[in-house]
């Protein structure tokens with residue numbers, strides 16, 4: 001399990017639940033490494049500023065992560081973490097490897113405009 | 115070898131910490147290459163009580179001499195690994211393989227840009243371009259990769275990549291690594307391309323496919339690891355759960371005593387975030403040196 005203060009997705013039912021019941025979802029799928037930890041940190045910081053976005057993390061090495069790893073948009077990804085943004089259950093953006101706070105804010109504002 | 119305090123970084127923050135800690139009669143080791151301090155090339159005219167214009171390298175030389183006078187031991191190598199032994203000691207490994215056990219650590223590694231700033235780098239970041247061998251090596255199993263950098267991080271990264279990739283190329287201008295690490299590199303199957311650097315990263319829009327060197331030769335690779343200088347503090351300390359600053363998540367978070375969230379680990383200087391100034395680095399180094407030595411003395415080992 002990832003050691004973060006974010007809500008984790010650990011099973012298929014949790015994944016289905018969050019995607020089905022929320023319009024705006026951001027999932028960061030990674031490990032506890034130096035490229036991933038800053039992204040979890042930024043998400044924790046932004047959670048309260050983006051109440052209309054559900055933010056979750058997911059361990060890259062658990063079975064449910066095969067959903068993120070297998071997304072066509074992630075096919076060319078070769079850097080942890082894989083961060084995927086969903087609007088009404090559909091992928092609208094995905095990034096590979098570390099992103100800074102400014103980059104993440106830009107994406108959130110672009111894809112989850114109120 | 116056992117020591118009381120190990121300071122990672124021999125810039126002004128590390129040197130000032132060493133001076134204050136060693137004067138409290140504890141055993142202090144400073145690791146790091148003085149020549150890699152960002153002060154080395156600076157000409158300073160805003161540092162109180164110095165010359166009207168001080169040469170950065172002269173200040174560093176004086177700082178080293180002062181510390182040595184107080185008994186500080188210098189190891190002019192990069193740190194490549196740190197572990198918490200959970201017995202009151204931290205295990206610290208140098209690039210040559212030599213290791214230490216220390217009761218406390220001060221992180222004074224400064225900040226170095228790890229980017230190359232070349233065309234294609236942003237575009238293929240995460241799609242072949244990586245800044246962390248340990249994080250992303252698994253994506254390059256049986257592929258051909260290059261590692262670019264002059265320091266220990268690049269050399270160690272290339273050696274690690276050998277276990278994954280079918281071919282590893284190390285691109286550097288001039289290596290600045292320990293003799294032992296150079297021997298390991300020479301004994302490996304890694305192809306070394308010296309006096310070179312990457313000037314552009316090319317791809318097929320989906321992922322990177324090659325890098326162009328400064329002599330206009332192109333090398334076809336599936337991945338490029340950019341590993342300039344030494345391993346960053348964030349890389350070294352992420353496994354120990356040392357917290358980062360809440361604003362940018364790029365620096366080490368420290369309180370007024372320069373303590374991090376992990377008992378026995380302190381931080382000082384540029385690695386604690388801006389402003390990136392000599393005076394701040396020295397001030398924080400002083401505080402870290404004092405409280406780290408108090409910590410060492412307060413513990414019954």
Ligand SMILES: Cc1cc2nc3c(=O)[nH]c(=O)nc-3n(C[C@H](O)[C@H](O)[C@H](O)COP(=O)(O)OP(=O)(O)OC[C@H]3O[C@@H](n4cnc5c(N)ncnc54)[C@H](O)[C@@H]3O)c2cc1C
Pocket residue numbers: 122123124125126127128145146147148149150151152153154155156157158159160161191192193194222223224225344345346347382383384385389390391392393395
């Ligand atoms: C061109 C230039 C001009 C500047 N001019 C001024 C000025 O006029 N006035 C001013 O106040 N400030 C100036 N600065 C900023 C000032 O130099 C820095 O704020 C100061 O050097 C920071 O000190 P530091 O000890 O935190 O880090 P640094 O001086 O950068 O030292 C970091 C040390 O850590 C070591 N290190 C890094 N990683 C590892 C590792 N894995 N293992 C072991 N060792 C490691 C490095 O080798 C180095 O010895 C200038 C900086 C630059 C680059």
